[in-house]
Amino acid sequence: MKHCLERIGRFDGALNAFVSVTEDRALAQAAEADRRIAAGDATTLTGVPIAHKDIFCTAGVRTSCGSRMLDNFIAPYDATVVERLDAAGAIMLGKTNMDEFAMGSSNETSFYGAVLNPWDHDTVPGGSSGGSAAAVAARLVPGATGTDTGGSIRQPAALSGITGLKPTYGRVSRYGMIAFASSLDQAGTLTRTAEDAALLLEAMAGFDSRDSTSLDEPVPAYSQAIEEPLEALTIGVPENFFDEGLDAGNAAAVTAALGELQKHGATLKRIRLDNVHLSVPAYYVVAPAEASSNLSRFDGVRYGYRSPEAMNDDLNAFYKRNRGEGFGAEVRRRILIGAWVLSTGYYDAYYLKAQKVRQLISSDFARAFDEVDIVAGPTTPTPAFGLGQKTGDPVQMYLNDIYTIGANLAGLPAMSVPCGFSGGLPVGLQLIGPHLSEARLLQTAHHFQRATDWHARVPPGYD
């Protein structure tokens, strides 16, 4: 743990992966871990240092969600994810940087500034869990939590060369996780290996009576399940994930990785996910719609940003000033889109239609899983892009999530696993499974990682 704090001190000034470093809390938790180890009641995670994405509420610690709106917000309670990892003995070192309210694919919308990709400081680490990804990639911390609404764990994991897991919708409680799009949000892990992901998920997952959408299903012992020999899997490879939008280097790395899985007895089967091209437009209706409502509570009345001038305003001006100044441009854009698609006269044309598309995409996956055990392909169309390269063009930015959004719309578990490099930057292999197939995904990733060393590569200068 001291080693991690020391590395954070050494590297994070440049990387900007952390919004808050909670050294005092970490030292207290470490003392408790020592006591447990001495008493002989330590568990697998006792004393393991981790970081939480700053979207999870942490009692007594600022929980900013990457926004000026919550820059002054000290959460009065712990999120279920935080509570469970605490109970398992993990030590929280700090809160990681993120795109504001998880809206972004580059971590550039954060009020606290961009995070650098440890592989190349001129590129982004991806987002929205960019701080968690960079922190794990730079070996500042062995594991971190993240959230994934349209790819916000898998895309930064791919761009930063680490392992990212987005579980089935409802597998991990959303209580205490600041909502972006409630029907899509899911907490997960960013780690170096599938093995570490299994350990963290085991502690995080499970039913929570405080979240009505959490699944009341037993949590398998993932860390044991991954050691089982890999059965002869049928892997579906969606043709349309390998279209002209895919970078040649990414395509080569992913194809090679699929070949590696074949060596382990997997059968590859070409499939089509016919409606996947509709996933981005559908997502950019559903997610902003929910966000526009979820973010209404940030009004400067009870907590959060209140403009110094707001007290002289009438009520409407008070809201406009607090929200206009408290939210950044991307968040404001999505609130506007969301309010628009829900308004009378547009609801049917946008919101309802997007829900229908969502059904079609779910059906595509359901049909695919009648024939294959998992679906595999690229996580992202390209490796990490340059800082500032896409900030002027939201649609280009949104297209980054073209391969990841489908799993969110269908509520499926999915992972990104390091599988090579393109132009010196990491490439991710995405694995998508049916509902509650986390054990199978982790097992596949674990066996892949036994046979390859992409996940073990360290960014130059960080070894």
Add this chain to the structure above:
Amino acid sequence: MKFEAVIGLEIHTQLATESKIFSGAATRYGAEANTQACLVDLGYPGVLPVLNREAVLMAIRFGLATHCRIAERSVFARKNYFYPDLPKGYQISQYELPVVHGGYIDILCEDAVKRIGITRAHLEEDAGKSLHEDFQGMSGIDLNRAGTPLLEIVSEPDMRSAAEAGAYMRTIHTLVRYLGISDGNMQEGSYRCDANVSIRPRGATELGTRTELKNLNSFRFVEKAIEIEIDRQIDVVQSGGTVVQETRLYDSDRDETRSMRGKEEAEDYRYFPDPDLLPVMIDSALVEEQRAALPELPAEKRERFMSEYGLSAYDADILTASRALADYYEDCVGHSRAKPKLAANWVIGDLTAALNRAGLEIGESRVGAAELATLLERIDSGTISGKIAKDVFEAVWNGEGGVDEIIERRGLEQISDSASLEALVDEVVAANPAQVQQYRDGKTQVLGFFVGQVMKASQGRANPRQVNEILRAKLGG
């Protein structure tokens, strides 16, 4: 031109659950500001709503009692708008798929039974309260009420007069209290309504443009506000104008309604299904379980009181207006061999008057049902007269003791033995020779004078029937 009014009501009734509809905070009224609001009610970042099952069961019971269909699947939706007493920036309500819909209730208005359709009833959370006084020009927010469960009951536009609207509102009020799903306390805002009012030429089938009267929180205000609004609309039309669709506020001090906002200013609430809550699934087993748990409903009870106790419709209606009053009455009748009609007269008359004077509810009566039953028996058996019984009742009410104890202590037992009565009569006859002569001359109406004198001499204890007989015999002789 003759006009008729068309009225529909939206009644908001607070459900009597222990905790809020989506959080574990208590729902008690009158606590110090913001002491009954947890993080969920305060709309903190990251918190999530969890539905209170009891609120759903209450809605099912209401639906069953009003012949509604119970939705197998109903959905909570978000109603989005900004206001400081609405912490999340949206209210969780139901929109397209309410928990119950398509029923009716019969009301009694001016001796006629009328059936009023119930379009739907849906569950929702209440908002908090804005406090505009005592904050030096600023506003305070009390979120104790935020998240309190409400059942919004929407009627069809089936009412044609303010009186019908009042009768409907009272009937639903009686019902929700019978069902035990609401305390119906109007001072505390637990039962209030909005009224949609329009007029049209009598005989027309099309609906006129309606206005909505907001937040009417007493039966009297509902009737007043609707009457005034009907008159206003008729005036507008008769003077060549047209009624505009708008929301109006009733001002009870000035007894007028005034425009609050027009249709153009109406908000777009951007309803959509709440993704934090699963659809509410209700299976037939649960519905049957709730049906079995229904109490006898007001209409059934009224019928039974008429047939079982031989009461008039009027008496039965009053006695069944609340479950507690009906229970008291039946308790009293069950304890007594006196006629049920006598019990009805006492409960409706002296008891209700005493309760009103003291500002007490029936449950707080200082004369219990068993004690009143004893009093009725003493009247029935002739032990005391009806007049003396009023004094005894008063004494029991004031805590001076039980019925028999007071009768004995004060020596109030009726004098019915002939010898004592004859002695009293003789005294009175002897003391009033002039009146005796008058009687014998044919002015028989002076008999009343003699009765009065005898009663007075006996301090009201003489049996009046016997006194009459004895007097007639003696004076006639």
